Structure formats: C-alpha cells, structure tokens
Amino acid sequence: MLTGREVERDMLDRVVEAVQGGHGRVLVVRGEPGVGKTALLDHLADRASRVGCRLVRVAGVQSEMELAFAGLHQLCLPLLHYAEQLAAPQRDALRTAFGLVGGPPPDRFFVGLAVLSLLSAAGGDRPVVCVVDDEQWLDAGSAQVLGFVARRLLADPVGLVFGAREPGAELAGLPELRVDGLQDDQARALLDSALTAPLDGRVRDLLVAEARGNPLALLELPRGLSPEELAGGFGLPGAMPLAGRIEDSFLRQLYALPAPTRRLMLLAAADPSGDPSLVWRAADQLGLPKDAGEPAAGAGLADFGTHVRFRHPLLRSAVYRSAEQPQRRAVHAALAEATDAMVDPDRRAWHRAQAAVGLDERIAVELESSAGRAKARGGLAAAAAFHERAALLTPDPARRASRLLAAARAKLEAGANEAAAQLVEAARVGPLNAREAADLERLRGLIALRQGQNRKAVLALLSAARLLEQFDVDLARETHLEALWNTAMWVGGREDTRRDAALAARAAPSAPQPGRAVDDLLDSMALRFTDGFAVAAPAMTGALHRLVAMDVGSEDAQRLVWYTVCQASCLLAMELSDFEAWQALTARNIRIAREISDVVQMQYWQSHRALFHIHQGELDTAARIYAGYDLRDERTGPMMGVMGGMWLAAWRGDEARAGELIRVLTQESRARDLEVPGSYAMWAGATLYNGRGRYQEARDCARQAFELDVFAVGPMVVPELVEAASRAGDPVLAGVAWEWLSERASVAPTDWAVGMEARGRALLSEGDAAERGYRESIECLDRAGFGAQLARAHLLYGEWLRRQNRRSDARIQLRTSHGLLTVMGAEGFAERARQELAALGEKVRKRSGEIATTLTEQEALIAQLARDGHTNQEIAGRLFLSARTVQYHLRKVFTKLGISSRRELRIALSPAAR
Structure with a gap:
C-alpha cells in the first residue's frame, strides 16, 4: 500500500507519463537504507509495465563493484539486439566493453554514447523505463556511463530512475526525490499492519521512536520476537545504527532456519550474479540437499527460482557479514569450482582469491591475467582491483612490491588517485630494485599532477628523471619533458622551479637516437628557460617546424608522453607567435584524438581551437565549441x-x-x-x-x-x-x-609578432611614424587572418585619427572597426568604436537581436553543424547526444528562426541575417 507515500508515488507516476509522451526523464530516489526506495521503485516498475512500457531493472551489488561494467551488462543485455542499429564505433565499443569481441580498450564516452543510442533505439519501438536500484554499489564504469546517459535524455522516450543511499558524483546535479521517514501516525499504521499479535502501547511507541519512520525497520524489527516480548518489556539496543538494527532483525530470522538453508543463503550472498545454476552447482560441491532453499522461500527471505533473489539488499549484506571467515572462504571456493574457467575466468579468479588462505602465487597469476582482460574491455577500475588483490596474495616481497606498483598504475589510469597514492606508499616498503624505485618516483609525480599538487609533482618527476637516466635514457628524457612542461603549464617561474627543471634537463644524457619530437622539444624549451628567448628562438623554431611536419601514428598518440608533446608543442607555437603552426597542430591533434577515441584529449584541443577562433574574431564559433566542451566535461577538471x-x-x-x-x-x-x-x-x-x-x-x-x-x-x-x-x-x-x-619580432618575425610590434610602436609614436605603425599593423594582422586583433587595430587607428582631427579618415577606420566588432560580438570594444563615432556625429545602433542570444549555445552548435551538411546521426556522434535529441533541438531552432527546413539555415545563420 506504500503508506504515506502519496507525493512520492505521484512524482514517479509523472515520470512514466512523460516517457509515454515521448520525453526523457531522469530521477534519483535518495534515502537511507530501509526507508522505502526499493518499494517505490517496485511501484514505478509495476506502473510502467501496466501501461505498456518496456521495463529494464538493474541492481548494484556490493561484491560486483570491482567487475567492469557489471551493472551496465544487466541494463543492456535485454536490449542488445538493438545494437545492430548503432554506428560501428559505438557498437564496437559496447561489444568490447562486454567482452563479446576483442580490440583496444573502448573509450568510456563512446560506451556511454552507445548505451544512449541503444536506449533511444529501444524507445523508438516502445517507451523504456530503466530502474537502477542501489546505485551506490554499481561498479565505477557502469556508474560513469549511466551518469553520462542520464544527462543526455531529453527527447527520447526513456526514463532512467536511480535508487541510492548517497548518490555518487556521477549523479550530481540530477533531479532528486528525497525519501524521508514516515510521520508517527503513518508509522504506527504500518507497524500495526505487520503485527500478528497484540502489542503493548509502550512497546509500540518505543518501536516507532527507534525506527524513526523507517518502513523496513517498522516491518522487520518485530519479526522473530516472542508474544511475551511484543506484549511488554521489549527494549531495542539503542547503540546500534539503524541499518545494523535492521540487519539484526534479518539475522534473527536467518538463525531460525536449518543449517543447510543458512549455508545456501550464504552461498547465494557470496555470488550476486543471481544465476541459480551456478548456485546449485556450488551447493552440490558443499553437499547441500536439493530442498535446502524451501525454508528460506517459505519465510519470504529468498527465492531460488529462475533467478536468485533476496527480499532486501540488507538481508544479503547481513547474511554475508554474519558468516565467519572460514565459512566465507568455503563458499567462495565452491563457487570458484562451479564457475566455468573458459566462460567466466575472471569471476572464477575473483572467487578463488576470496577463498585463499594466506598467500598464493598461482591465484595471483590468475588475477594478473584477469586484470589484463578487464583493461582490454575498458574496465580500468576492475583491472586495478585485480592487480591490487594479486599483490596482496603474492608471497615474494619483491614481486609483491612490483605488483603493488602495477596496481597503483592501474588505479591512476582508473582515476582513483588517492588509492593509487596509498598503493605507491605500500610499494615503497619494497624491496624495490633501482629501476622500480625510479618508476615509483615517476608514479608519485603523475599522481601528484592528478591531485593538483603541481609543485610536488615537478619535484617527483625531476627525481624520477634523474634515476631513470641510468636505465632508460629515452624515458628519462620524456620524464624531464613532463617536469619541464608542467612548470611551464602550471607552476611558472617563481622560486627558480622552472630554471631548476631546465638545468636538470640540459644535464641529462643526450638522446640515443636524435630527431625524436620529445628531444627537440626538451632541448629547445630547456634552452629558453636558461638562456632566454633570443638565444633559444632558432632551436624552438626548428623543433616546432619538425613537429608540424612529422607523421604521427596511432601508437605514438596513445602513449602518455605524446599527450605532453602535443600540449608542449602548442605552447611552443604560442610562445613563438606562430599561430599558423598552432592552428595546424591543434587541427591534427583533434583528428588524432578522434581517431583513437580519446575524448579527454579531444576536449583539450577543442578548447585550444576555440581560443584560436577568438583571435580570428569568431566568438560565436568559440562559444559553440565551449558549449560542446561542457557537454562532455565528465573526466576533466x-x-x-x-x-x-x-x-x-x-x-x-x-x-x-x-x-x-x-x-x-x-x-x-x-x-x-x-x-x-x-x-x-x-x-x-x-x-x-x-x-x-x-x-x-x-x-x-x-x-x-x-x-x-x-x-x-x-x-x-x-x-x-x-x-x-x-x-x-x-x-x-x-x-x-x-x-x-x-x-620577439626581430628574432621570430611572424605576422602576429610584427603586427603587434607595429601596433605598439604606433601607440608610442606621433605623426607619420604613428600612422606607419598603424598601417603596418593592419596589413600584418589582415594577412595573418586574426580578425579580432585586426578590428582592434582599426579601432586604435580610428581613435588616433579622430584626435588628429582627421574626421573623414577616422570615420572610415571606426566604421570598419565597429562593423567587425559588432558582427563578432565583441561588445566592449564595439562600444568603444560606437562612442568614437558618436563623437563624430554619427548615430550607431547597439547590436541587438542576434542569433547568439536567440538560440542557446547547444542549439546554435547543432544548427551550425546541420547548416554545414551533417546528418542528425553525425551531429549526435559529435556531441554525445541521441539522434532524437538532435532532432528535438532542431525543431526548436526552426521555430525560433522562423524557418521550416535545413536548407534555410545557411541564410538564417549568416552574419547578414543578424
């Protein structure tokens, strides 16, 4: 009856109604254990099924948190036949994530887009309602992907409803339904409905007070109590937390069952896959009778039918936590023996690890293999967990330290920075050989970078680079570049940190094979920070030209150091004012990032491209890129x-x-x-x-x-x-x-450098010298194609001309400037030009009604892509949306612009239309 939950039921019903109406809806049902989240989700599921929606249910399971995409597999399995409708990259990413095909680890964002498209395709046939209970126990990969999908459901007839105690960061900002305890009168009514014997009034009041309105507590606390206890004299242990008291109630019911049934319950709790055939194979290993599940089913605690289910997740937790360690090891051993090593080697290895007594090298080797398979599927968190467990089971101290380093590296790749740092400290105990000690220092530096401790990172990387010089000169120089680049990118030159890094780099051994991009960059940047720009300019220019001309393969692009090379090379282009090279490098890096499905890199280079568009005077284009950046900002700070x-x-x-x-x-x-x-x-x-x-x-x-x-x-x-x-x-x-x-202009005479020098010279000059400077600046910046700075040069020239009382000439420059600045949306500078023109007696209207303020950033970006000929499917792939959501936005664009077809977008979006 869901006593006292009328408001919550109504909110869930509206989710179903919206999905039926063709709209996407997301809701996070949040509350403490036992407060009724699962019951409300059951209501939602029942309502969705009755009105003809397709229902998909998922439950996070604590013991599966380390298995890559375990929760996502539950969600997608009933819908996999729609995968044939997906674009090939999405389909491949999804199949690789589930281990159905081999291939490189799929990017998490492409998996997310595949799931979004899968749900959208399924919703095209029939509205879909997905119910995800116990979100806090989802594996990391599934949680991230579902959070990604949740933020992109808009025009798809898909509902995604989560139940969670404390939602993770992946669900931050999504609509929430907070489920609190029942009011006292509602709590008494619910308690009375669960009683089978008279209850003393004082005991009822005590139960209601202790339960604090928690429905599960109200239903479970009286179970297993004798009539005498219910009649009076009953007291609840006040020191136990509520969840503990509920578990205690479950345990009282569990202890009333026969020993074989309790053991079967423990077996089922130890493997939450819900596969009854696996559970019964393991039960045979333990010699349990075939009817061992009947008492549990009769008591309403568990069902051993087509799927093994517990009455409540807290019951599963109570069963497993109440067992002694030898009992847990025994059931894990039985489950490992019952798991097919060919079909599911990773689950078997995990159970073997849980069953291990002491250290076991053979199991550690199995876990290492599982880590490799998990990483190949893109399950970075799972790979890290397998590596860590392998290290803990390793008997040899030196090998254990080596495996701890591997686990730390995997944790870092999975984004678990704190866990990675702890494993590095554990590995430090050693014993480590000299090479491993160097690797440990490098890991410390990379972890510190991820944690935002940039100065600490630079010192650790410098230490690692010096240690690596005796083992691997190439890696040592790469590490020197990482340290030097990070001082340039984040730390700066204060306290000589940058100079120290540069001196260390110059003292490093020479490259074994000259011509590597890493070495060119390192040598020229180090020279810049020790001897200054003028001395280093030729070396930096040569390095930059070789970087632009080099042929980059996908293997190079997937190496960690390549990320540093790309970032450092773009900074080098900016330092040299070589914006043609900057543009070429940015375009290439975006292309490579797209080819290797690295969305983090793609975002970084798109932000560079947006800054380039700003200097070109294309502010609306830059805004659209930044809007797309925000759409995908799940993994970057x-x-x-x-x-x-x-x-x-x-x-x-x-x-x-x-x-x-x-x-x-x-x-x-x-x-x-x-x-x-x-x-x-x-x-x-x-x-x-x-x-x-x-x-x-x-x-x-x-x-x-x-x-x-x-x-x-x-x-x-x-x-x-x-x-x-x-x-x-x-x-x-x-x-x-x-x-x-x-x-700068004398030693690196690019159009930007010469144009800016000429503009500065004009500002500080008078008469003919000033005019020559302004004209030279305009000529250089026009040739370079930097519309924003060109417009400002016209503005400065026009302001100077007005002050020389050359009103006619000033009007020409100021009109040019005002027109350019107005079209690009540089309102502050445009207002300067307008005021100057007003001083000359001209009336100029302020910019108004432009598309940038009519359309949202996302709508403008979609409109521009559609104008350029991209299909809805292509736009969806670029922006990580579903094709149906793209169509929804385009309908709004057409309405706002007063057009009816994609053909009209070119005219509607042109500057003249503004």
Whole structure:
C-alpha cells in the first residue's frame, strides 16, 4: 500500500507519463537504507509495465563493484539486439566493453554514447523505463556511463530512475526525490499492519521512536520476537545504527532456519550474479540437499527460482557479514569450482582469491591475467582491483612490491588517485630494485599532477628523471619533458622551479637516437628557460617546424608522453607567435584524438581551437565549441572550462561573467600555489578592461601577468599592456612592454609578432611614424587572418585619427572597426568604436537581436553543424547526444528562426541575417 507515500508515488507516476509522451526523464530516489526506495521503485516498475512500457531493472551489488561494467551488462543485455542499429564505433565499443569481441580498450564516452543510442533505439519501438536500484554499489564504469546517459535524455522516450543511499558524483546535479521517514501516525499504521499479535502501547511507541519512520525497520524489527516480548518489556539496543538494527532483525530470522538453508543463503550472498545454476552447482560441491532453499522461500527471505533473489539488499549484506571467515572462504571456493574457467575466468579468479588462505602465487597469476582482460574491455577500475588483490596474495616481497606498483598504475589510469597514492606508499616498503624505485618516483609525480599538487609533482618527476637516466635514457628524457612542461603549464617561474627543471634537463644524457619530437622539444624549451628567448628562438623554431611536419601514428598518440608533446608543442607555437603552426597542430591533434577515441584529449584541443577562433574574431564559433566542451566535461577538471568561459566573456565585454570567472581562477591559483592560472586570469582582465576603456585597471592586470613571465602568455598579454599603459599615462611601462615585443619580432618575425610590434610602436609614436605603425599593423594582422586583433587595430587607428582631427579618415577606420566588432560580438570594444563615432556625429545602433542570444549555445552548435551538411546521426556522434535529441533541438531552432527546413539555415545563420 506504500503508506504515506502519496507525493512520492505521484512524482514517479509523472515520470512514466512523460516517457509515454515521448520525453526523457531522469530521477534519483535518495534515502537511507530501509526507508522505502526499493518499494517505490517496485511501484514505478509495476506502473510502467501496466501501461505498456518496456521495463529494464538493474541492481548494484556490493561484491560486483570491482567487475567492469557489471551493472551496465544487466541494463543492456535485454536490449542488445538493438545494437545492430548503432554506428560501428559505438557498437564496437559496447561489444568490447562486454567482452563479446576483442580490440583496444573502448573509450568510456563512446560506451556511454552507445548505451544512449541503444536506449533511444529501444524507445523508438516502445517507451523504456530503466530502474537502477542501489546505485551506490554499481561498479565505477557502469556508474560513469549511466551518469553520462542520464544527462543526455531529453527527447527520447526513456526514463532512467536511480535508487541510492548517497548518490555518487556521477549523479550530481540530477533531479532528486528525497525519501524521508514516515510521520508517527503513518508509522504506527504500518507497524500495526505487520503485527500478528497484540502489542503493548509502550512497546509500540518505543518501536516507532527507534525506527524513526523507517518502513523496513517498522516491518522487520518485530519479526522473530516472542508474544511475551511484543506484549511488554521489549527494549531495542539503542547503540546500534539503524541499518545494523535492521540487519539484526534479518539475522534473527536467518538463525531460525536449518543449517543447510543458512549455508545456501550464504552461498547465494557470496555470488550476486543471481544465476541459480551456478548456485546449485556450488551447493552440490558443499553437499547441500536439493530442498535446502524451501525454508528460506517459505519465510519470504529468498527465492531460488529462475533467478536468485533476496527480499532486501540488507538481508544479503547481513547474511554475508554474519558468516565467519572460514565459512566465507568455503563458499567462495565452491563457487570458484562451479564457475566455468573458459566462460567466466575472471569471476572464477575473483572467487578463488576470496577463498585463499594466506598467500598464493598461482591465484595471483590468475588475477594478473584477469586484470589484463578487464583493461582490454575498458574496465580500468576492475583491472586495478585485480592487480591490487594479486599483490596482496603474492608471497615474494619483491614481486609483491612490483605488483603493488602495477596496481597503483592501474588505479591512476582508473582515476582513483588517492588509492593509487596509498598503493605507491605500500610499494615503497619494497624491496624495490633501482629501476622500480625510479618508476615509483615517476608514479608519485603523475599522481601528484592528478591531485593538483603541481609543485610536488615537478619535484617527483625531476627525481624520477634523474634515476631513470641510468636505465632508460629515452624515458628519462620524456620524464624531464613532463617536469619541464608542467612548470611551464602550471607552476611558472617563481622560486627558480622552472630554471631548476631546465638545468636538470640540459644535464641529462643526450638522446640515443636524435630527431625524436620529445628531444627537440626538451632541448629547445630547456634552452629558453636558461638562456632566454633570443638565444633559444632558432632551436624552438626548428623543433616546432619538425613537429608540424612529422607523421604521427596511432601508437605514438596513445602513449602518455605524446599527450605532453602535443600540449608542449602548442605552447611552443604560442610562445613563438606562430599561430599558423598552432592552428595546424591543434587541427591534427583533434583528428588524432578522434581517431583513437580519446575524448579527454579531444576536449583539450577543442578548447585550444576555440581560443584560436577568438583571435580570428569568431566568438560565436568559440562559444559553440565551449558549449560542446561542457557537454562532455565528465573526466576533466573544471580549469579549462573556466578559462575558456573567462576569455570568451572578456572579449564579449561581459564584465559580470568575466569577473566571476576571473575570481574563481584567481582563487584556485592561490589555493594551489600556482602562477600560471593567475596569469591567465590577469590576461583576461586586461582584455576585458581595455575593451571597456578602463585603462588603469587593464594596465594593472596586464602588468601582473607580464611580471609573472609565464611561458606562451607574453605574446598575448604584452600587447594589452602596451595599449593600457599608453592610454593610462604610463609611457615608461608601455615602453618596456614595447621593447619586449620588438625583441620577439626581430628574432621570430611572424605576422602576429610584427603586427603587434607595429601596433605598439604606433601607440608610442606621433605623426607619420604613428600612422606607419598603424598601417603596418593592419596589413600584418589582415594577412595573418586574426580578425579580432585586426578590428582592434582599426579601432586604435580610428581613435588616433579622430584626435588628429582627421574626421573623414577616422570615420572610415571606426566604421570598419565597429562593423567587425559588432558582427563578432565583441561588445566592449564595439562600444568603444560606437562612442568614437558618436563623437563624430554619427548615430550607431547597439547590436541587438542576434542569433547568439536567440538560440542557446547547444542549439546554435547543432544548427551550425546541420547548416554545414551533417546528418542528425553525425551531429549526435559529435556531441554525445541521441539522434532524437538532435532532432528535438532542431525543431526548436526552426521555430525560433522562423524557418521550416535545413536548407534555410545557411541564410538564417549568416552574419547578414543578424
């Protein structure tokens, strides 16, 4: 009857109604153990079945948390016949994850897209309701994928409802239904419905008080009590937590069963696959009678029919936890013997590990094999668990330490940074040989990077690099590059950290085989940090050109060091102001990341591409890329997203948004004792305030960034400093900044460098010299294709011309600038141009009604892709949505734009239509 749950039932009923109406719905049913989540999910399941929905049920099981995609397998198994409708990459990812086919480990995001598409395909035939109970016990891979899917259900007739005690981070931000305890009158009514004998009023009050409205407690606590105890004198142990008291009630009922039945219950609890044939094969191993399950079924505690089920997850937990260790080992041994080594070797190895008495090298070897298979399926968490268990069973101390390192490496790959750190510390006990000691230091550094402890990471990587020099010069140099790049990317030059890393790199042994990208990068960057830009520019330029020209294979791209090479090479291009190389490298890295299905790398390079679009004056395009980045930001930290949004807001003149993100990044930089993010924040602040004509504030921000001397930031921020300082009446500072630009342009004369030097020279000059500088700047930036900076050059030239009282010439430059800045959405700078034109007597309207404010970022991105000829299926693959959701957004786009077909998008999205 679900006493007192009218509101909750109504909310669940609305989920079913929405799914029937063709809409996606997600809900997290949250509450303490026994509060009634499962009963509510049962109600949902019953309602969905009665109205004709397809019902799929999943239950997280604590002992399966280490098995890769175990929960996802439960969900997808009834729907796998729809896999034929999936795009080949999705279909392959799903089959590989489930071990149905071999292949490289599938990317977690492609598995997520495959599950989303699978549910969408199934929903096309009949509305689907998926019920996931005990989400807190799902394996990590399944939880991440289902969280991914949950955020993308919109226009698909699919409902996804979770039951969880405390939802994991994967479900953060999703709609929740909080299930609390019953009111006292409802609790008394429920308690009375469960009683078979009179109950003393004082005992009833005590039970209600102790249960705190928890329905399962109200139903289970009186079970197994004698009539005398129910009549009076009964007291509950107040020191036990509620879940413990419920388990205690289950145990009283369990102890009333015959010994063979209790052992069968323990056997079933030890393997929650629910496979009755496996349970009965194991029961035969233990000599249990065929009718051993009947007393449990008669008591309503368990069902041993077509699927082994316990009345409640807490009952399963109580049965397993109450057994002595020898009893657990015995049932695990029986289950291992009953598991087919050819069909399910990993489950067999896991049971053997649980049955082991003491150390056992043979089982450890089996677990290592299972770890390899789990990793091949993309089950990184499972691989880590197998490695860790193998290490704990290893008798030889040296081999145990080696396996602990392997487990730590697997934990790191799985994203379990704290667990990886603990395993590294355990491995440190050793004994380790010299090479393993070096590997341990490298792992410490990589773990520290993941934990945001960048300075600690650099020191550990430097230590590892020095140790590795005697064993593996190539890996040592790669580690030196990781240390040096991380000082450039995050730490900065304070306290000589960067110089120390550079000196260590220069002291490292020479590369055995010259010409590797790693070595070119390492040598040129180290020279930059020890001898300065002018000395290192030729070496950096040569390294950059070789990086652009090199042929990259997929094997290279999948190595950890390649990620560092890619990031360092793009920073090198920015440091050299070689934006043509930056564009080429970014495009190649996006292509490679897509080919190897590495979404984390793809996001990083797309954020680089978005910044490139900002400099080209394509702010709307950059915004759409950042919108796509946000759609897939499950595995990367928030830092890159904050930076992207901050730069975009600064160029748009959105002071509220930019200011908020600048504060966030500045606080993060201080909390982590890093210079680089703070430098980026000041760069954005300088751009924002220059756009709004607040030059003293712009000067202060730009000066802070300039003084930090962050690698690759100078070419961006120093032009801001020259403009701000010259306008704020600080010619000395402006002169220092221009001399910096002049040196760069003389040794690395790219169009950007020369154009920015000329613009700075014009700001500090008078008469013909100033005019020559402005014209040269416009010519160079136009040739380079950087529309945003070109528009600003026209603006500065127009402002100068007006002050020279050359009103006609000024109008030409200012109109050009205002038109360019308005189309691109650079509102702050456009307003500067508008005010200048107003001073010349021209009335110019502010930008209004543009598509960027009509469509949401996601709608705009989908519209642009559709305009460019991509099908709904292709757009879905790019944005990790279902094709039905893409169609839903396109219908809204058509309505907002007043069009009726994809053919009309090209006109509706053109700048002239704005």
